[in-house]
Amino acid sequence: MSTSVLWVAVLAACILGFATKYIGHLVPESLVDGPRRSRIIGLLPVALLAGLVVTQTVGGDDGIVLDARLAAVALAVVLLWLRANFVIVVIAAAALAAALRALGWG
Amino acid sequence: MPTDPLALEHTAARRQGLSVGLATGIYGISFGALGIAAGLDLWQTVALSLLLFTGGSQFAFIGIISAGGNPVTAVVTSTLLGIRNGLYGLQLARVLRLTGWRRAAAAHLTIDESTAVALAQEDPAVQRTGFWAGGLGVFTFWNLSTLIGAVVGNAIGDPRVWGLDAAAAAAFVALIWPRLRDRTGQVTAALAAAIALIAFAPTPAGIPVLLAALAAVVIGLISSAPSRARDLEQPEGDLL
Numbered sequence: 016m017s018t019s020v021l022w023v024a025v026l027a028a029c030i031l032g033f034a035t036k037y038i039g040h041l042v043p044e045s046l047v048d049g050p051r052r053s054r055i056i057g058l059l060p061v062a063l064l065a066g067l068v069v070t071q072t073v074g075g076d077d078g079i080v081l082d083a084r085l086a087a088v089a090l091a092v093v094l095l096w097l098r099a100n101f102v103i104v105v106i107a108a109a110a111l112a113a114a115l116r117a118l119g120w121g
Numbered sequence: 122m123p124t125d126p127l128a129l130e131h132t133a134a135r136r137q138g139l140s141v142g143l144a145t146g147i148y149g150i151s152f153g154a155l156g157i158a159a160g161l162d163l164w165q166t167v168a169l170s171l172l173l174f175t176g177g178s179q180f181a182f183i184g185i186i187s188a189g190g191n192p193v194t195a196v197v198t199s200t201l202l203g204i205r206n207g208l209y210g211l212q213l214a215r216v217l218r219l220t221g222w223r224r225a226a227a228a229h230l231t232i233d234e235s236t237a238v239a240l241a242q243e244d245p246a247v248q249r250t251g252f253w254a255g256g257l258g259v260f261t262f263w264n265l266s267t268l269i270g271a272v273v274g275n276a277i278g279d280p281r282v283w284g285l286d287a288a289a290a291a292a293f294v295a296l297i298w299p300r301l302r303d304r305t306g307q308v309t310a311a312l313a314a315a316i317a318l319i320a321f322a323p324t325p326a327g328i329p330v331l332l333a334a335l336a337a338v339v340i341g342l343i344s345s346a347p348s349r350a351r352d353l354e355q356p357e358g359d360l361l
Contacts, residue, residue: 039210055341066333087287108291112284
């Protein structure tokens with residue numbers, strides 16, 4: 016693939032990516048202000064991020080994969096339940112996943 | 122300012138933003154190295170991190186180019202994966218309340234991480250601090266490490282060996298945790314997770330997360346009707 020074709024693709028992706036982000040911020044308040052719409056929009060981040068957590072935790076190349084990530088996220092949930100600090104939770108999850116993989120699992 | 126009762130929360134939000142920035146930033150090394158391996162030059166790889174600045178779209182883009190795919194497919198997939206940033210913007214605009222170039226800058230920093238750090242805070246002023254700390258933290262480290270990865274190659278090896286993929290998932294769980302205190306948040310997250318799980322195998326990358334947004338629509342509609350909201354809130358403890 017030629018460099019110029021690649022450049023066009025790179026810049027097109029960047030422009031469309033920014034436009035997508037910007038449109039969200041530009042939607043007029045009147046369109047999102049009713050109590051029902053307001054509630055839905057308020058719940059959108061939690062829904063999208065919960066979906067993201069699932070794909071990051073068990074998503075594989077060809078479907079669902081249960082591996083060290085699931086154990087690490089389960090540990091994170093337990094630590095959050097115990098009110099552990101954010102940084103501790105993240106480091107503990109990484110350490111468990113790394114250790115399990117070093118032992119040859121996941 | 123020790124007299125400000127919110128000062129501690131602002132500090133905590135900044136610290137969260139910085140940690141998320143560091144943890145995510147390390148992945149930039151992989152991105153930089155993979156960009157070069159995919160056949161992009163240094164400037165193209167760096168441009169994607171600076172200007173596209175949304176990891177999922179960037180990895181999909183270079184993945185398709187690397188596999189010899191059509192550049193149009195790469196652009197379409199990248200854009201599809203970016204739609205969720207637009208949905209985050211709907212809520213963030215109401216929290217940030219910006220105009221002009223500050224709104225454009227905030228839009229550029231609107232990604233999973235900055236949204237999640239904002240969402241993890243209670244007070245609106247602290248949410249704003251969290252957004253900028255998360256967004257600028259990731260922007261700084263992501264771009265620095267993209268450059269490092271593109272120039273020196275994949276210095277850290279496979280990020281999975283270090284458990285970094287699990288760390289990212291755990292960080293998002295920790296950031297949405299405060300929203301799981303009330304029943305509406307719990308049911309929304311559980312439904313969203315179920316949708317993403319069911320949709321994962323049959324739909325292409327990025328679609329399961331977008332479909333998870335339906336959970337917000339369904340729960341938002343149900344719980345805005347007071348009588349049914351009460352039904353939802355009382356007896357269904359075993360639902361989760």
